[in-house]
Amino acid sequence: MNRLLTSMRRFPPLVLCILASLPINASESEPAQVLTTNTSREAYTQAVTPLTAEQRQHFVQGRSLVRQSWIISPALDRDTAGLGPLYNRNSCIACHAKNGRGFAPDGPAESMRAMLVRLSLPGQSATGSPLPHPHYGDQLQEFGAPGVIAEGRAHIEYEETEVLLNGGEMVRLRKPSLKLSQLAYGPLPDDLQTSARIAPAIYGMGLLEAIPDSTLLALQNQPKPGKIKGRVNMVWGVEQKQHVIGRFGWKANVATLREQTASALAGDMGLNSSLFPHGNCAAKQTACQAAPVSGNPEISTAQLQQMEFYQLALAVPVPRRQHHPLVRQGALVFRQAQCAACHQPEIKTGEFLRLSALSNQTISPYTDLLLHDMGPDLADNRADFEASGSEWRTSPLWGIGLAKQVEEKIGFLHDGRARTLLEAILWHGGEAEESREMVRQMTPEDRRALLAFIESL
DSSP states (O other), rough: OOOOOBBTTTTTOOEBOOOOOOOOOOTTSSBBEOOOOESSTTSSSBBBOOOOOOOOOOHHHHHHHOOOOOOOTTTGGGGBBOOOOEESSSTTTTTTGGOOOOOOOOOOSOOOOEEEEEEEEEEEOOTTTTEOOTTBBBBBBOEEOTTTTOOEEEEEEEEEEEOOOTTSSSSEEEEEEEEEEOSOOOOOOOTTTEEEEOOOTTTTHHHHSOOOHHHHHHHSSSSSSOOOBOOOOOEEETTTTTEEEESSSTOOBBOOHHHHHHHHHHHHHHHSSSSSSTOOOOOOOOOOOOOOOSSSSSSHHHHHHHHHHHHHHEEEEOOOOTTTTHHHHHHHHHTTTGGGSSSSSOOOOOOOTOGGTTTOOOOOOSOOOOOOEEOOOGGGOOOOBBBOTTEOOOOOOTGGGGGGHHHSSSOBTSSSSSHHHHHHHOOOOOOOOHHHHHHHHHHHHHHHHHHHHHHHH
């Protein structure tokens, strides 16, 4: 049953839909439940309810594909073949462990295990997307199938600085510097644009897709405090074949969850599909283009739909300890520091025919899915459709307090530079500069309360 959380002063009510055990058959009259009380390592892997028997089957099949380790040779197993010819990892969960977020390496000696590097040249394609490099494409590939040479290696070095907070606490921030080596397809130009990005968490994606475009436009146009603005990113929809509102990806540069899934399969693992039939071979990579493929497509329409449905149906962890005095205090501080202007505490989904359980839900994603200028310190200087080199989509905060419960090693912000939530806050600049300074100057008690509130989500 849905339960209404007691309202806090100046804080909107949260609708808590507690996840029951996943049924074999779901009644159409059963109330929709989109949140889960699971706080174990499986907190991000639970399903919304109700699901019909057919939907449950799609969920299980999609989960199997997301966890699948893909191989190169169809001679071994045609059902799991298709990896490469160039690739970064051989499974989705290699980067999204337990459906959670990735992390950055701690230094140049450590390889990238849960992140990637975007590449592009100055300018835009005919659709407005970044221009890929003719020999390296739009993403560095660190592994190759037999006969296809990997593109190169990426390493990260850090420069540390100290920030003094009111009350005497000192926080060390690490600024990353990306280095590329072992480049196999020729030197890279001086004006190459790069962007290192960790894998984002994938739970709650269906609820984000169920938010109407009209709601995002209304959020874009509503008055905001201080320097805060926020705008949608208009991107090229591969399926729609026109420009539409983007909502997925670090720069809101992808329109739909299906496209996001197919793009990752192609870009990260070289698996072609009906949406991306050519995999990830760059225009002038002749060996990659000539390499055999295990099928056309390697990911069938049915498989893509199952993987999409699995992500659509993933529930979100319910907020915890909401009545604790420190958490209640932190909720007020969160608003006073203008965090809620971007990290929206309450949004309503619309009608969502593909999964009715997601329809007309009042949710607390703590994102507006809009682009915000985060200042020069977080800029990658790589535009993506209408997103500038310093603009990023507001990251959802729901479930973030369980991130280290799910996977001990994680990172925050687009490139994982922040090891803690406080570090992530202190990197905020641009439109969020005033909020960052409020956090830096607030009393240690208010700062503890703020972090306790975020960790309760």
